[in-house]
Amino acid sequence: MKTEKTKEMDMLSGELAGKLILFSLPLACSSILQQLFNSADVAVVGRFAGDTALAAVGSCVALVGIFVNLIVGLSVGPNAVLANLIGQKKRERINPMIHTILTFGLILGILLMVIGMLVSRSVLELSGTPDSVLQVALLYIRIYFLSLPCMLVYNFGAAVLRSFGDTRRPMYYLIVSGIINVILNLILVIVFQLGVAGVAIATVISNIVSAVMVLTYLYHREDEFQFRFHKMKIEKKDLKKILMIGIPAGIQGAIFSISNVFIQSGINSFGEAAIAGSSLALNFEYFTYDIASAFAQAAVTFTSQNYGAGNIKRCKKIFWLCMLFGMGFTEILSVVFILWDKFFVGIYTTSASVAAFGIIRMRHVCSLEGLTATYEVESAAMRGMGKSLEPSIVTILGTVVFRMIWMVTVFRMFPTYEMLMNVYVASWIFTGGTIFVIYRLHMKKLEQQNI
Numbered sequence: 410m411k412t413e414k415t416k417e418m419d420m421l422s423g424e425l426a427g428k429l430i431l432f433s434l435p436l437a438c439s440s441i442l443q444q445l446f447n448s449a450d451v452a453v454v455g456r457f458a459g460d461t462a463l464a465a466v467g468s469c470v471a472l473v474g475i476f477v478n479l480i481v482g483l484s485v486g487p488n489a490v491l492a493n494l495i496g497q498k499k500r501e502r503i504n505p506m507i508h509t510i511l512t513f514g515l516i517l518g519i520l521l522m523v524i525g526m527l528v529s530r531s532v533l534e535l536s537g538t539p540d541s542v543l544q545v546a547l548l549y550i551r552i553y554f555l556s557l558p559c560m561l562v563y564n565f566g567a568a569v570l571r572s573f574g575d576t577r578r579p580m581y582y583l584i585v586s587g588i589i590n591v592i593l594n595l596i597l598v599i600v601f602q603l604g605v606a607g608v609a610i611a612t613v614i615s616n617i618v619s620a621v622m623v624l625t626y627l628y629h630r631e632d633e634f635q636f637r638f639h640k641m642k643i644e645k646k647d648l649k650k651i652l653m654i655g656i657p658a659g660i661q662g663a664i665f666s667i668s669n670v671f672i673q674s675g676i677n678s679f680g681e682a683a684i685a686g687s688s689l690a691l692n693f694e695y696f697t698y699d700i701a702s703a704f705a706q707a708a709v710t711f712t713s714q715n716y717g718a719g720n721i722k723r724c725k726k727i728f729w730l731c732m733l734f735g736m737g738f739t740e741i742l743s744v745v746f747i748l749w750d751k752f753f754v755g756i757y758t759t760s761a762s763v764a765a766f767g768i769i770r771m772r773h774v775c776s777l778e779g780l781t782a783t784y785e786v787e788s789a790a791m792r793g794m795g796k797s798l799e800p801s802i803v804t805i806l807g808t809v810v811f812r813m814i815w816m817v818t819v820f821r822m823f824p825t826y827e828m829l830m831n832v833y834v835a836s837w838i839f840t841g842g843t844i845f846v847i848y849r850l851h852m853k854k855l856e857q858q859n860i
Contacts, residue, residue, distance in 0.1 A: 417495075417573040417574050417575075418431075418432065418573065418574025418575075420492075420496075420574065420710070420711045420714045420715065421496065421714055421715060421718050421720070421723075425711070425723070425726055425727060425730055426730055426734075428711075429704070429707050429711065429727070429730055429731060429734060430734065432574060432576055432707045432710070432711070433576075433700075433703040433704045433706070433707040433731075433734065434703070435576040435577045435579075435580045436571075436576045436579075436580075436702075436703035436706055436707070437699050437700045437702075437703035437704075437738075438580055439576070439579050439580040439583045440695075440699035440702060440703065441696050441699045441700075442580070442583050442584055442587055445587070445696075449590065449591045449594050449608075450466065450590075450594060450608040450611070450612065451463065451466060451467075451688065451689055451692060451757055452756060452757050453594045453595060453598050453599070453608060454466050454598065454604070454605060454608055455685070455689070455757050455758050456757075456758075456759070457598050457599050458598060458604045458605065460681060460682075460685055460758075460760060460763065461541060461542055461545065461681070462545060462604050462605050463685045463688065463689075463758070463763075464539070464542045464681045464684045464685045464688075465542040465545035465546040465549060465605055466546070466549055466605055466608070466688065467684045467685050467687065467688025467689075468533060468536070468538040468539075468542055468543075468546045468673070468677070468684060469533070469546050469549055469550045469553070470669075470673070470688055470691060471536060471669040471672075471673040472529065472532050472533065472536075472550060473550070473553065474669055475532075475663050476521060476525060476554075476557060476663075477560075477662075478659075478662030478663055479521070479659045479660070479662050479663035480521075480557075480560055480561055480564050480659070480662075481564060481662055482655065482658035482659035482660070482661055482662030482663070483517070483564075483565075483655040483656070483658065483659035484564040484565055484567070484568040484655070485568075485654060485655055485658040485659075485706075485709060485789075485792055485797075486568075486650075486651040486652060486653070486654040486655020486656070486658065486659075487506075487510040487565055487568040487569060487572070487651055487655070488568040488569075488571050488572050488706070488709060488710055488713070489654050489709055489710075489713045489792055489793060489795075490506065490647075490650050490651050490654065490713075491503060491506060491507075491510075491568075491569060491572035491573075492571075492572040492573075492709075492710045492711075492713035492714045492717070492793075493713045493714065493716065493717040493795075494506065494717070495572065495573060495714055495717070496713065496714035496715060496716065496717025496718040497717040497718070500633050501633070502647075503633040503634065504633045504634070504635065504640075505644050505647060506644075506647045506651075507569055507627070507633075507634060507636060508636065508637075508640045508641055508642060508644075509642070509643050509644045509647040509648050509651070510565050510568070510569065510647075510651060511562060511565055511566065511569075511624075511627075511636060511641065512641040512642055512643050513565075513643055513648060513651070514561040514562050514564070514565035514566075515558060515561065515562055515641075516643075517561055518557045518558030518559070518560065518561030518562060519557075519558050521554075521557045521561070522554050522555065522557040522558060525550070525551075525554035525557060526551055526554055529547060529550045529551060529554070530547055533546055533547065533550070535674075536671075536673045536674045536677060537673070537674040537677040537678065538677065539677065539681065539684075541681070542681070542684075545604070545605055546605075548605060548606055548609075549605040549606065549608070549609045550609075552606060552609035552610060552612075552613065553609045553612055553613070555613050556612055556613040556616035556617070559613075559616040559617045559619070559620035560616050560620075562620040562623070562624065563582075563616065563619045563620040563623055566620070566623035566624060566627060567579040567582075567623060569627065569634065570623070570626075571706065571710055572710060572713075573634070574710075578623075578626060579623065582619050582622040582623055583619060585618065585619075585622065586615040586616070586618040586619040586622070587615065589611075589614065589615050589618055590611050590612060590614070590615035591611075593607075593610070593611035593614060593615070594607065594608050594611045597610055597611055624636060653795075653797065654792055654795070654797045655797075656797075657797040657798045657800075657801035657802075658788075658792060658797055658801060660801060660805075661788075661800070661801040661804045661805060664804075664805050664808070664809050671812065671813060671816055672812065672816070672829065672832065675816060675820060675829045676826075676829065679766070679826055682760065682762040682763050682765075682766055683766045683826060685758065685760070685763045685766070685767075686758075686762075686763045686764065686765065686766025686767035686768075686769075686770065687766060687767070687770050689754065689757040689758060689763070689767045690754070690766075690767040690768070690769075690770035690771045690774070690775065691770070692757070693746045693753060693771055693775050694770075694774055694775050694778055696742060696746070697739050697742045697743045697746070697775060697778035697779075698739070698778055698781050700735065700738045700739040700742060700782075701735045701736070701739045701778070701779065701781045701782035701785050701786070702781075702785060703735075704731040704732075704734050704735035704738075704782065704785075704786060705731065705735065705782070705785035705786050705788070705789040706789065707727075707731055708727060708728060708731040708786050708789035708790050708793060709789040709790070709792050709793045710793070711727045711731075711793070712724050712727055712728070712789070712790050712792075712793025712794060713792075713793040713794075715727065716793055716794045716795070721852075721855050721856065724790070724793070724794065725852065727790070728786065728787075728790045728848075731786045731789070731790070732782060732783070732786045732787075735779075735782030735785065735786050736779040736780070736782040736783070737779070739778055739779040739781070739782055740777075740778070740779035743775055743776055743777070743778045743779060744776075746771060746775055747771060747772060747775065747776050750768050750771050750772065751764070751768065753771075754767045754768055754771070766826065769826060769827060769830065770830055773827060773830035773831060773833075773834070774830050774833045774834065777834050777837070780834065780837040780838060780841060781837055783837070783840075783841030783842075783844075783845065784800070784803075784804060784807070784837065784840040784841040784844050787800065787841065787844040787845055787847075787848050788800035788801075788804065788844060790848060791844075791847070791848060791851065794851070794855075796851060799844075799847050799851075800844050800847070803840060803843045803844050803847065804840055804844070806840075806843075807836050807837075807839045807840030807843065808836050808840060811835070811836045811839055811840075812832050812836050815832040815835065815836070816832070819831075819832075820832070
């Protein structure tokens, strides 16, 4: 399954199901662990800093999501391009590509940090953040944004590792940085009474640690994946290839979160308890979504390599297996959360009103999270074949335009918290169905061309 020399997974031959699972599960575990550690922020704040602090962190969820989803989306570019080079056996081009990837990641991280600092107040006010929590929310988000350069470097570095099948090492790095995050949360909030500033500082430090670890590993490689600081530069041709795939995916992720800013304004209209309850329930959606996302990342990596090798038949098999596993495993975890919803919500809050809103969101949204695997895997398969713009446009229509229409029509006619939550599932069905049609048309075209 892996060559002894380079420790790479053979994605071009042999059975697929086992390899896809071996690739995806560490990714899912990594993301879930990361979310667990992030949830420690919410749990510690909710239990030791009060409902106002919890609402302040919750008010920042949508804004944080814009930047995080932009970063994760952009990292699809490095992953797909490197995997394609491996499939084409053009290994001599890998090292310059890696240095372009990491140099661009660092520069972009600094730029996003500055932008985040400048727009944070306006976005929080636009989303209707209550005055009672606005200043606390600003303190949290501005400290959090200091971690963006390291977040970019880690995600781009992890994308390099994923391109040749290594998904376990990033998981180990997240375990280490996550444990540091939890320990610092407890010390800074409980001992030093720093509140939301404490959890934000802990997040910054943990992101620094994860970035250092991934760079250290690449530095000690003795092959084409080796990283050296003195080689850091941007090759325009390589950057163009990365951005052609990464920019549509990144914009899709960012705009996806922008739509959540509008939904957040609806949530805010129900008061602090709704904000806090929605914030804690969102953690369970992240846990389940992480599984669907992991199989989507498997789809883009495996498809990129096999498309580069010209094996369209294997690309189709990858698509259907990732779709099956993504939806199936995601729904299994969703059912677990729904069956014991009161227990899981109780981990984050002791407030009955906050818990009530959290349970409503779980039952209306988290219960059908498996549907996210449809548009995620479909988009990933398209990007693995170099088609990034089409799924991005459809996702923007489905998650922004569709949701905004829902807000001004259905939600306005039935202004309940439950009806607001229903927008998520409705938009997933619309987006997944539309991208599937585009995927099938593209595959038929490839088959007719006998590629």
